[in-house]
Amino acid sequence: MSLFYQDILNLTPGYRPSFSGPPGAWLYDGSGRPVLHLSTTSTGSNRMHQHLDHIAFRTNNVEEVVKQLDSKKIEYEVYEVPEVDLIQIFFRDPEGGRLEVSATKASQ
Known part of the structure; x- marks a missing residue:
């Protein structure tokens, strides 16, 4: 998924703090701002039900x-x-x- 956003929106991967939750990636815009935060999702009772x-x-x-x-x-x-x-x-x-x-x- 990260490669899609890098390729299409020219976002670049960068520093992501070591959270205790699931692994993920932070993608940065051309100004060095982390604008997209990706993470793996859980299924079952941990799943978010928002749209x-x-x-x-x-x-x-x-x-x-x-x-x-x-x-x-x-x-x-x-x-x-x-x-x-x-x-x-x-x-x-x-x-x-x-x-x-x-x-x-x-x-x-």
């Missing part, structure tokens, strides 16, 4: 994201939201998680 609709990221280069998705043959949908001057790209990670990458039209 996450999607994770949203911002970019200044929608075309580059589309190019990455096309090169990996990942299906996506593009939406324009004129009232807030936004372009949104929605796609799924290998586990089915829904992702959004968006940018203002002015930044394009």
Whole structure:
């Protein structure tokens, strides 16, 4: 899973504290901020029952994201939201998680 986010969103693996829970990875953005925390999940009574609709990221280069998705043959949908001057790209990670990458039209 970590490689997907590194490949598509250009996140880089970095320091993750030694937690007592399940193993995982922290991925960092270009500014050195840990923006995505991944971990293995448990089944049975330890399983979380909450629903996450999607994770949203911002970019200044929608075309580059589309190019990455096309090169990996990942299906996506593009939406324009004129009232807030936004372009949104929605796609799924290998586990089915829904992702959004968006940018203002002015930044394009």
